[in-house]
Amino acid sequence: MNPALGPGQLAALRQAAEWLCQLNSGDARQSDHHAWQQWHDASPDNAWAWQQAERLQGRMTGQALPVARRVLDVSAEHRRASRRRVIKAGMVLLGGTALSLGGYQQRTTLPWLADYRSGVGEQLKLNLGNGTTVRLNTDTALDVSDTPTGTRLKLRQGEIMVQVPLGQQCQAQTTHGRVDTQACRFSLRVLETSTRLNVHQQQARVTLPSGQSLVASQQQRCEFDRERFSPLLALPAGSDAWDQGLIIANGLRLDQLLAELSRYRPGWLHCGPDVAGLRVSGTFRLDDTEQALRAITSALPVRVQARTRYWVTVVRA
Template identity: 35%
Template sequence: MAAPDKLPGALPLGAQAMPAAMPTTIPPAVAQAAVRWLLDLEPGDSSTARRKRQQWQSWLDANPLHAQAWQRIAQVDGQLRGVPTAVAVQTLASPALSRRHAVRLAVMLGAGAGGLLALGQSPLGQQAWLSASADLATATGEQQRTVLADGTRLLLNTATAVDLRYSSSERLIVLRAGEIQIESAADPSPDPATGQARPLRVRSSQGLARAIGTRFTVRQYADDTLVQVQEGQVELQLRNDISQTLRLAAGEQGRIATQQLLREATAPAADLAWTQGMLVADDMRLGDFIAELARYRPGRLHCTPEAAALRVSGSYPLADTDKVLAALSRALPVRISSRTRWWVTVEIN
C-alpha cells in the first residue's frame, strides 16, 4: 500500500508551525521516540491503526518537544527514507536541520523519494524498529560483545536484536532478528523456590534452544532457526509443540522449523568465521558469497546472474566491505558498479 500524503492524526505533514519559544535542540531520546512512532503507525482505518493513532496523538500532546520532533520529520518530508536509524535520529535532533540539508543527506545516502511511513512497512523499516525497541541491538555491519548479569557472554552479529527476560525462575534470551553466539555461565542466582539453577534458553520465532554448559550460535532465518553447537550440548524444542525435543552435541547443528526439528550435517567451521570478524569461502558461489556479504553492508549489494555463477575462495575481513569488493574485482573477472555507496552491483567484466 502506498504511503498517504499526510501522516495520520491531527498534524498533517508540514502543517504545524514550530513555536518560536521552543528549544532548538531536541533530546536524542525524544527524536528516537518520534522515529519509533513513525515506524509503528499504520495507514488505513482498521481498529489497530486507529488505536495506534490515538496513542500517537496522546504522546504528541504530552510534551511540546514531541510536537517539535514531529515537525522536524515534516520538514524532512520523506527524504530520510533509506537512511540508517542512527543517522535519522541525529538529523532530527540537530538544531541546524533544514530541508536543503535533509535533501542533501538523502541524496548522499542514495535515498529515494517517498514517505518515512512507507519505510515502516519495508525490511529496512522493520530492522530500524527492532533496533530502536530491543534491549540489545546492532546496526548493519556492527558486532557487539557483552557480558550479561549472570556472567553469560553474548556476541551479537550484524543487524541483530535481542531482548533479555531474566526472572527468578529462568534466564531467557529472545532473538528477534539476526544471529548471536552464547557462552553460558553457571547461574549465580538459583531459583529460590527450587534451589535449582535457572535454565538458560534462547527463544526464536520457531522454538527454544536450552544451553547445557555450552557455547553455541543461533541464527534467525525467515522460516526457521539454525543452531550450531561448539561446546557442550544444546536441547532444541518446538515453540508450538514442547513435547518435541532434539539434543545436539558439540560439532552438530540443527534447525527449528515450524513443525519439526531437524538434525543436519556437522556444522562447517567456516560458518563460525563471523565470530572472528571474517567471512570465509571455500569454492563458494559468488552469488551466495555476495548475499552473505550484503548482511554486513548498508544499502543494496547484489550481483547479476552471470556473475553469481562464478566461484570464490578465501578469507575476507567483514569490517571493510569495500576492501572485500575490491579484492573480488582483482581475483575474478568482475567489476563493481556503484550507483551510490548504498547501491552496488557486481557484474561480469
C-alpha cells in the same frame, strides 16, 4: 485482529525505511531517486510498503502529498539534519505502520523495542552477571532477562553467539521455538522463515511450540520453524568466524558470499546471474566490505558496478 505481516512485507518495510532515510540524507542525487523508483516498481510488496508509509504520514501530518514528494522537500529544507535523526524518523514511521497492521504477534517481535540492538555492520558484546557472554552480530535485536535458573534470551532478529559457563543454564527463544543449554557455546540466527542453530561446544535442546524436541550435539547444525526440524548436519568450517569479525570462504559461490557481505553494509549488494556460480576462496574482514569487494574483483573476472553507494552489483568484467 489483522494477521501478522509476512516475511516479504517485513523486508519491504525495512527497505522502505532505508530508502526514506537515504532520500532524506541531504546528499541524495537524481540517480538515487531513479534507483528508488526501480525498487518501488520491482514487487507488489515494495509498492505496498511505500503506500503504507504514505498513508501513515498523511494521518500524522494531515497532508495528502505523497511521501516521495515530501522527501524531496525535506531534503531541500533540512540538508544539515543529522543522518541519525533521519534514520530514527524513518524507523518510527514504518514502525508505526507495522504496529498498526501486524497484530499482537508482530508487536512482540518488533526489533526497535528490544533491550539491545546492533546496527548494520556493527557487533556488540554483552557480559552478563552470571558469566554468560553474548555477542550480537550485525543488525540484531535481543532481549535479556535473568531467571532463578539462569539467563533467558529472546532473539527478535539477527544473530547471536552465546557462551554459557560451567554450572549455568541458558534459554534462548525465537518466534520459531526455544533452545535450552547448559555450559554450551552456540549461535542462533533468525532467517526469513526459520531459525538456525549451530552448536560449537557441548549440546543444546530445541523445543517447538507443539512440544516436539531435538538435541543437537557439538559441531552440529539444524534449522527449525514452528512445525518441523531440518536434518542435523555437520557444521561447515569457519561457521563461527564472524565472532572474530571474519568470513572464511572455501569454494563458496559468489552469490552466497555477497549475500553474507550484504548483511554488513547498508543498501543492496548482489551479482549478475552469469557470475553467481563463480567460486571464491579467502578470508574477508567484515568491517571493511569495500576491501572484500576489491579482493573479489582481483581474484575473479568480475567488476563492481555501483549505481549509488547503496546499490552495488558485481558483473562480469
